[in-house]
Amino acid sequence: MARISGCLRAIAPPAPALLLxxxxxxxxxxxxxxxxxxxxxxxxxxxxxxxxxxxxTYVQLYQRALVPGQNGQVVPTETAVPVxxxxxxxxxxxxxxxxxxSIGIEFAAxxxxxxxxxxxxxxxxxxxxxxxxxxxxxxxxxxxxxxQVAGGAARYARFDGVMVGARHRGxxxxxxxxxTVLPRWNGRPGYHHLGDAEDTLLVYLPPQPQRGDYxxxxxxxxxxxxxxxxxxxxxxxxVTTGVDRRNLGLDVGVQxxxxxxxxxxxxxxxxxGRFANxxxxxxxSPHRLIDLGAEVMHSEPALxxxxxxxxxxxxxxxxxxxxxxxxxxVLSWLRFDTNGYIEAYRGTGPGARGEAAAxxxxxxxxxxxxxxxxxxxxxxxxxxxxVRASFSxxxxxxxxxxxxxxxxFYDMQIAGYxxxxxxxxxxxxxxxDALEFLWSASVAQSPYAAVDAQTMLRATYHFDAPSRPxxx
Amino acid sequence: MQARLSALLxxxxxxxxxxxxxxSESGPPRFPHQTHLAGLACGVPGKPACLTCVSCHDLAxxxxxxxxPKAAVCENCHRDAHQVKAVLASTPVRPSGxxxxxxxxxxxxxELRGQCVPCHAGVVDSKRPSLPPMSKCFGCHExxxxxxxxECTPCHDAAALRRTMPVTFLKHDxxxxxxxxxxxxxxxxxxxxxxxxxxxxxxxxxxxxxxLTVEARRPERIESGQVHRGDxxxxxxxxxxSEPARCLSCHxxxxxxxxxxxxxxxxxxxNPSNPHPPGWVGGNTASADFHGTVARRDIxxxxxxxxxxxxxxxIRCHKVGAYGGNPHPRGWKSSRGVxxxxxxxxxx
Numbered sequence: 001m002a003r004i005s006g007c008l009r010a011i012a013p014p015a016p017a018l019l020l021x022x023x024x025x026x027x028x029x030x031x032x033x034x035x036x037x038x039x040x041x042x043x044x045x046x047x048x049x050x051x052x053x054x055x056x057t058y059v060q061l062y063q064r065a066l067v068p069g070q071n072g073q074v075v076p077t078e079t080a081v082p083v084x085x086x087x088x089x090x091x092x093x094x095x096x097x098x099x100x101x102s103i104g105i106e107f108a109a110x111x112x113x114x115x116x117x118x119x120x121x122x123x124x125x126x127x128x129x130x131x132x133x134x135x136x137x138x139x140x141x142x143x144x145x146x147x148q149v150a151g152g153a154a155r156y157a158r159f160d161g162v163m164v165g166a167r168h169r170g171x172x173x174x175x176x177x178x179x180t181v182l183p184r185w186n187g188r189p190g191y192h193h194l195g196d197a198e199d200t201l202l203v204y205l206p207p208q209p210q211r212g213d214y215x216x217x218x219x220x221x222x223x224x225x226x227x228x229x230x231x232x233x234x235x236x237x238x239v240t241t242g243v244d245r246r247n248l249g250l251d252v253g254v255q256x257x258x259x260x261x262x263x264x265x266x267x268x269x270x271x272x273g274r275f276a277n278x279x280x281x282x283x284x285s286p287h288r289l290i291d292l293g294a295e296v297m298h299s300e301p302a303l304x305x306x307x308x309x310x311x312x313x314x315x316x317x318x319x320x321x322x323x324x325x326x327x328x329x330v331l332s333w334l335r336f337d338t339n340g341y342i343e344a345y346r347g348t349g350p351g352a353r354g355e356a357a358a359x360x361x362x363x364x365x366x367x368x369x370x371x372x373x374x375x376x377x378x379x380x381x382x383x384x385x386x387v388r389a390s391f392s393x394x395x396x397x398x399x400x401x402x403x404x405x406x407x408x409f410y411d412m413q414i415a416g417y418x419x420x421x422x423x424x425x426x427x428x429x430x431x432x433d434a435l436e437f438l439w440s441a442s443v444a445q446s447p448y449a450a451v452d453a454q455t456m457l458r459a460t461y462h463f464d465a466p467s468r469p470x471x472x
Numbered sequence: 473m474q475a476r477l478s479a480l481l482x483x484x485x486x487x488x489x490x491x492x493x494x495x496s497e498s499g500p501p502r503f504p505h506q507t508h509l510a511g512l513a514c515g516v517p518g519k520p521a522c523l524t525c526v527s528c529h530d531l532a533x534x535x536x537x538x539x540x541p542k543a544a545v546c547e548n549c550h551r552d553a554h555q556v557k558a559v560l561a562s563t564p565v566r567p568s569g570x571x572x573x574x575x576x577x578x579x580x581x582x583e584l585r586g587q588c589v590p591c592h593a594g595v596v597d598s599k600r601p602s603l604p605p606m607s608k609c610f611g612c613h614e615x616x617x618x619x620x621x622x623e624c625t626p627c628h629d630a631a632a633l634r635r636t637m638p639v640t641f642l643k644h645d646x647x648x649x650x651x652x653x654x655x656x657x658x659x660x661x662x663x664x665x666x667x668x669x670x671x672x673x674x675x676x677x678x679x680x681x682x683x684l685t686v687e688a689r690r691p692e693r694i695e696s697g698q699v700h701r702g703d704x705x706x707x708x709x710x711x712x713x714s715e716p717a718r719c720l721s722c723h724x725x726x727x728x729x730x731x732x733x734x735x736x737x738x739x740x741x742x743n744p745s746n747p748h749p750p751g752w753v754g755g756n757t758a759s760a761d762f763h764g765t766v767a768r769r770d771i772x773x774x775x776x777x778x779x780x781x782x783x784x785x786x787i788r789c790h791k792v793g794a795y796g797g798n799p800h801p802r803g804w805k806s807s808r809g810v811x812x813x814x815x816x817x818x819x820x
Contacts, residue, residue, distance in 0.1 A: 058684065084684055088672050093625070108672030112683055127681050130671045148671050148678075151657030156678050156721065165660065172660045222658065229658040241813050251657035265654040271807050277717060279654075283647055293647035299717040302771045306724070308814050310786055311778065313806065314799045315771035325647045339647075343714070348769050351714055359695075365561070371695060379714035380769070384707065390694040402694050406702040410710075420703045426692045440691040446703045458689070 052464035053089040102136035140166040152233030153249030177217035213240040259285035269303040276303035294324040398430040420446035505595035531575035624667040728776035791818035
C-alpha cells in the first residue's frame with residue numbers, strides 16, 4: 001500500500017483580479033446614497049442596490065502518492081505547490097432605464113496554477129462557474145450567459161445560453177436553452193473532480209467532442225402562492241450520439257397549516273417510461289420545540305445515468321427508502337437531532353442509515369457549540385459505525401476556533417483495516433472588517449494512509465465589508 | 473483499535489470539560505428592561521421622570537444600531553462608564569439581520585396602542601426573545617403579494633439576507649437539505665431562493681470540477697452537513713452502495729472512472745487490476761458473486777469502472793447473437809428503435 005507521506009498547505013495574500021480591483025476603487029460597494037429626509041423620501045425614494053465581491057486565495061504545499069499505483073505498484077511521491085484563486089462578484093437590484101431594480105449580475109470563477117512537475121495535473125487550470133446578467137421588464141425576465149438550472153427535470157445542469165421567464169397572478173413560465181458546460185471544454189472529456197487519467201493509460205480513448213453537439217433545452221410551468229406551489233418541468237440534454245437525458249419532472253408543495261408542509265416530487269425518464277426518482281415527504285412542527293419529518297422515496301439509479309451508457313439499459317433495479325427526522329429543542333441550550341432511514345434494495349438484503357446527535361449551544365457574546373453524533377450505516381457488502389464530536393468556540397471578538405474528531409469502525413475490513421480516525425481543528429482571525437484568516441489542521445489514520453497530516457491557511461477578503469451587518 | 477477508542481473518549485471528555493468550564497460564561501447579562509421600565513422610583517417629586525421605551529431608543533432611526541441608546545444617555549444615571557460600555561455591547565444577535573420597519577407607523581396601529589411589548593415581549597419576559605420572530609410579523613401581515621413574487625426586500629436588507637438563516641418562516645431544518653432541489657423547482661427560478669443565495673453558492677457544493685472541495689475550503693463549518701467530511705475517500709464505496717442516487721446528484725460516472733483509471737482499477741486502462749472475486753464471470757448464475765446478479769442490483773457501481781459509453785466491454789458478451797444473453801431487465805422499453813446509434817452496438 002502506498003501512503004500519503006505528508007501534506008502541508010499554506011496561503012498567500014489575496015491576489016484579486018482586475019474586476020475586483022475595479023470594484024475596490026469604489027468607496028463603498030453597497031452603495032446607498034445619503035439618506036434623504038422623510039420629506040424627500042416621499043418625493044423620490046432613494047435607489048437601493050448592492051454590489052458585493054469576495055476573493056479567496058490559497059497556496060498549498062504537500063506531498064502525495066496515488067493509492068494504489070498501477071497494478072498495486074508503490075508509486076513515488078510527488079511534491080506539489082498549487083495556487084488557487086476564487087473570485088466572486090455580484091450586483092443586485094440595479095436600476096435600468098425601463099424599470100427600477102431590474103438588473104442583476106453574477107460572476108464566479110476559480111483558477112489554479114500547478115508550478116511543479118506532475119503526471120496528472122496541467123500547469124494551469126480553471127473554470128468560469130457563473131457569468132450572467134439578469135434583466136427584468138414588467139412580469140418577464142431573462143438571464144443571459146453561463147448559468148445553471150436546478151431542480152425538477154433538470155436536476156442540476158450548467159449551460160451557456162439564455163433562460164427566460166414570466167409570471168402572472170401566481171402562475172409562472174420558464175424556458176431555457178444553450179450549450180452544456182460539462183464536460184469542460186477546456187479539459188479532456190471525462191475530466192471531472194478527482195483527476196484526469198493520462199490518455200496513454202486508456203484503452204478506449206473518447207473522441208474530442210464537438211461543442212455544437214452538446215446542448216440542452218427545457219422549460220417549466222407552475223403555480224405558486226404562499227400555501228401551494230407546484231410545477232411541471234421538462235429537460236432534454238443531447239450529446240454527440242443522441243439523447244443524454246430526457247426527463248419530465250413534477251414537484252408539488254403544500255402548506256395546509258402554519259407548521260405543516262407536504263411535498264412530492266417525481267422524475268420520469270421519458271425514454272424508458274419509468275420513474276427514475278420519486279419521493280413524498282411531510283414536515284411537521286407539532287410544538288415550537290419539536291420538528292418532525294417523514295419521507296418515502298423510490299429510486300432507480302440506472303435511469304439517472306446517461307442514455308448513451310449501455311449500462312443504463314442493463315438494469316432498472318432500484319430501491320425504496322423510508323425514514324424520517326426528529327429535532328427536539330429540549331432546553332434553550334440543548335438540542336437533539338436524530339434521523340433514520342431504511343432501504344429495501346431489490347435482490348439483496350435491506351440497508352439502513354441513521355444518526356443520533358446531541359448539540360449544546362451556549363453564550364451570546366462568545367458562542368460555544370458542542371455536538372456529539374453517532375452514525376450507523378448498513379449497506380450491501382459493508383457498513384460502518386461512526387462517532388463524531390465537534391466543538392466550536394468564539395474566543396474573542398476576532399478569534400474563533402473549532403475542534404473535531406471522527407472515528408469510523410467498519411463492519412468488514414477495508415484494505416486490512418477495520419477503523420480509521422480523523423482529528424481536525426481550525427482557528428480563524430478577523431484581522432479587519434474585510435479580511436479574515438483561517439488556519440486548519442488535521443491528522444488522519446485510514447486504510448489509505450498510515451498518517452495523513454494536513455494544514456491549511458486561508459485568507460478571505462470581502463470587498464463589500466462596509467455593507468456587512470454588524471455582528472455583535 | 474482500543475487505543476483509538478481511548479483517544480476518542482479522551483477527546484470527548486476534554487470537550488465536555490471545556491463545555492462545563494464555559495457553562496459559567498454567558499457573556500454580559502441581558503439588559504434589565506423591566507427594571508428600567510417598572511422597577512425604578514420615578515415620577516414623584518425628587519425623583520426623575522419615569523422611563524419609556526423612547527426615552528432611550530430613537531425609533532425613528534432606520535439602522536437598528538443607531539436605535540440603541542448612546543452611552544451618554546445611560547451616563548445620565550450610571551457613572552461606571554466601563555459597565556455602561558459592557559452592557560451596551562451585549563445587544564442580542566439579530567439572526568435576520570437588519571429589518572426595515574416603520575416603528576412610528578406600527579405604534580400608531582390600534583392593535584398595538586403605542587405599546588412596544590406586544591412585539592418585543594422579551595423586554596418583560598426573560599424567557600422570550602427580545603426581537604420578534606418572523607412569524608410574529610406574519611401574524612398581522614400576510615405579505616401575499618411579496619411572497620408570490622418571492623420578494624424579501626424591502627423589509628429585509630438585501631445585503632443582510634445573504635448572511636441570514638431563517639429561523640421560523642422557510643426555516644432550513646434538518647430535512648431541508650434532502651428536499652432543497654424540489655423546493656427550488658416548485659417555485660420561480662431565481663426568485664425566492666435567490667433573494668439570499670447566489671448561483672455560485674449552489675456551485676460551491678454541486679460543481680465537481682473544482683479542485684478544492686467545499687469541505688476543504690470551509691473546514692470551520694462543522695455543522696453544515698457536508699457529505700464528504702472525515703475520511704470519505706475510504707467510505708465512498710459504502711456510501712455509494714447505500715445511497716447511489718444521491719451521488720448522481722452531482723457526480724457522473726466519468727468522475728468515478730477518471731480516478732479509478734488513474735489507480736489502475738478501471739476496465740478502461742490497459743492491463744488493469746481485477747478486483748472481482750472468483751466466479752465473477754462464468755456459468756454459475758446462482759452464485760452471489762456472479763456479475764449479473766450484482767449488476768442488476770447496483771449497475772451504478774459497475775459504471776464507476778466500466779463506463780466508456782457504448783464501447784464498454786459488456787457488449788462483447790451481451791450483444792445480440794453473443795453468448796452473454798439478453799441483459800435487458802423485464803419490462804424494459806425504450807422510445808428509440810434498435811437502429812438508433814447507441815442501440816446498434818448490440819443490435820447490429
